[in-house]
Amino acid sequence: MSWVRAGDGLVGWGCAARLDTSGTERFTEADTWWQDWVAQVDVDDEVGLPGTGPVAFASMAFAEQPGRSVVIVPEVVIGQRDGVRWLTTIGEPPEAVAPVAADPGTTRAGSPVEPLAAGAAERLAAGAVEPVRHPGTVRYSDGTLTATGYRQAVADAVRRMREVGDLDKIVLAHDLLATTSEPLDSRFLLRNLAARYENCWTFAVDGLVGATPELLLERSGRLVRSRVLAGTVWPRGDRGFDELEAELLMSGKNRSEHEYATQSLADSLRPFCDELFVPGEPEVLRLRNVMHLASNVTGQLGEDRATLLRMTEAVHPTAAVGGTPTPQAVKLIGELEGMDRGRYAGPVGWTDSRGDGEVGIALRCAQIQPEAGENGQVRLFAGCGIVADSDPDLEVAEAEAKFLPVREALEGIE
């Protein structure tokens, strides 16, 4: 399990407890389950920062049906934030971790661990940690919704927006299958993604692996934060990055896509906040494969601070992955895509016993298929916001650009 950005974050393994859930109540169930679980453990947290003490990783389904959501409490978590490093264990320190700490008796929840890097290197040398495996060659094939099927779905959505007029924006996605000649080691993907997308949150929860640029919510005490993305350009022709950036900022279509996404997040987050700051103008987030319009929304929570999972329930899905109005968009997504998004475009991240934590939107990701046998198989997803003046061919190309991070990570392209 992983949630890492520019070297900071959490990496966990083992399973001390797990919840599988689905349906409309999935967030409430996850929140209650986690609070009940935390209430029955003795916590010895010497650090007291967000992410120290017991944490749960969560990866929630995009849709109410048929998706499966999962919450996992790892047995061991290594964390790093602003120069502070810690190790958390649940129960007795497992064998693989014991040599890391000077005194294994003190490696309970939240003990700071200095000699971690040295210990990890020793364990690797001693063969206690399996080396990362290369997935071999990669072959691609159509997913449930092919690129041509996707083009058609976009065209149908555009027609409906122009003719019926009950929908302002819808986000449509499609999938792609990749088969590797060797079983897939999620650490191979994670390492490559983290190296190339430092500005993104590299995550892995129960086989869903990716590097998302979009932070749905971060809660840290009374502070809440979100990085809303919508509106995209990608390298094409001989346009330079500056030219692309100017094109993005001036594009009415992209600006309106962005406005719907920011509005939906702000409207659903505002009831939890005493103050909420929404920038008047978006900025541009540059990534290797695409550029996005971005708005950093910040707020101060009210006295009865809702937990991260409760707020996540309220804001999901924003119009960055659903649409406007939300109910009509979500219904039409199911009809036009005709596939199960699973946990793609759902919230993914972690929460601690205080209800703090970070959740991103699971984008630029792939679901590792457990039943692949001797090969590895993953299902990649990518989608785009569609408005009445979208061009289906351009949306197919945009989705293609959004598949790139995982494709290149799978193929080990430097």
Ligand SMILES: C=C(O[C@@H]1C=C(C(=O)O)C=C[C@H]1O)C(=O)O
């Ligand atoms: C839906 C995806 O990305 C979202 C859609 C965007 C857009 O349409 O411009 C931009 C960023 C994300 O909010 C995806 O990557 O699959």
